[in-house]
Amino acid sequence: MTSAGSSGATLPTRQRILDAAIDQFGTRGVDAVSLDEIARDVGVRKQTVLYWFASKDELVQAVLASAAAELVLVIEAAVRSAPNEPLARIDAVVGAVFRPAVRRPALLGLLRELGRLSPEHAARLSAHLAPMIDRAIDYLAAEMTAGRLRRSDPRLIAALAYATVTGIATEPEVLVAVGWRADTAGLRALRSELRGFLRAALAP
């Protein structure tokens, strides 16, 4: 009854609304985006949005859950398919997050919305991501004691690496401001520099 997809054949409109909302919320901020704008993007009336999601709040909630799930999925897959060596794993995560993120900053941009969300939404989002974060921190700590990573506070290192990747991926304007070009070569160069930056920062 909650408009959730229990029937199974409920893909097109609902999913399109969700996609549009992720993009808009992630790039412009939740508060700055109206339901009318999302509806216009989808090619539908606002009331259709409110049919699928009973309120803007519920839409935000669904968007956050969806984005967090996607993010976790992508990152875990990257970690699993990488060799068991810390710098290589970090490379893999960066690669997995980076490619989609630069062309579509909305996903990581949503994370940056954390501080602007209502406490309930923020808590839910944190809960979604917490297990992965904890595992990452444990992994970093273990690798540090094993001497394969520079010895430091693993929690703050995780936050710093996150800040670097997210910041660079969600603020293309800054890249443009330093004279970067958003073409394929530029993208490759950026990824290479980011990799070198993180390797240097984390290597023992």
Next chain:
Amino acid sequence: MTSAGSSGATLPTRQRILDAAIDQFGTRGVDAVSLDEIARDVGVRKQTVLYWFASKDELVQAVLASAAAELVLVIEAAVRSAPNEPLARIDAVVGAVFRPAVRRPALLGLLRELGRLSPEHAARLSAHLAPMIDRAIDYLAAEMTAGRLRRSDPRLIAALAYATVTGIATEPEVLVAVGWRADTAGLRALRSELRGFLRAALAP
């Protein structure tokens, strides 16, 4: 006649509005903050805000100019008073930006609004900061060729360092999510880790 401070004794209200607007815009985003909210923060009516700044747009413009000027001032001062050695200078800049930024993320948060501002505002803000950015990049390039910094693309390195500092300073929620405490000891630890992170990332 443009409501600018040509008389000289125009400090209290106008400045208080400006300060409140910097905080609100910087932490919650320009679009998400209403003039009523700013007015309430200041303890005044919305129409008083509109007396000092003819429109919200003009207020945004003034806020950006003020914040950019303050930022440039702080950073240039830090650079001048630091020893002429790249890692020490970077330490100095980080220290200068970091202390106020963590306790009051609005200043750097405004920079993060770049991509959400109207093109005119974004251009003006970029113009304000461009000279300093260019000088920083030139400096990095020179120190790289001199072998005192890790050799790489100075423009992207500047962007990456910026992303790291800004990201960590404007997203305290992430720090909390990794179990960080916002007390004095935590602040010192964070600054120390940030310094170590950047040093490792930039050292030759």
Next chain:
DNA sequence: ACAGTTCTCTACCATTTGGTAGACGCATTT
């Protein structure tokens, strides 16, 4: 005491916001 300026206020206004109520079309089932 008076006129003038400076500053903040009350009273509106048009538009946009998130949200409700209910009708219409369109399949599918009976």
Next chain:
DNA sequence: AAATGCGTCTACCAAATGGTAGAGAACTGT
């Protein structure tokens, strides 16, 4: 053919938004 959901629509609404018009206090210099 009738009935039943399902999905989208038109038609509203109350509150909030940025903004206008203009009154009135409070301090000036004369």
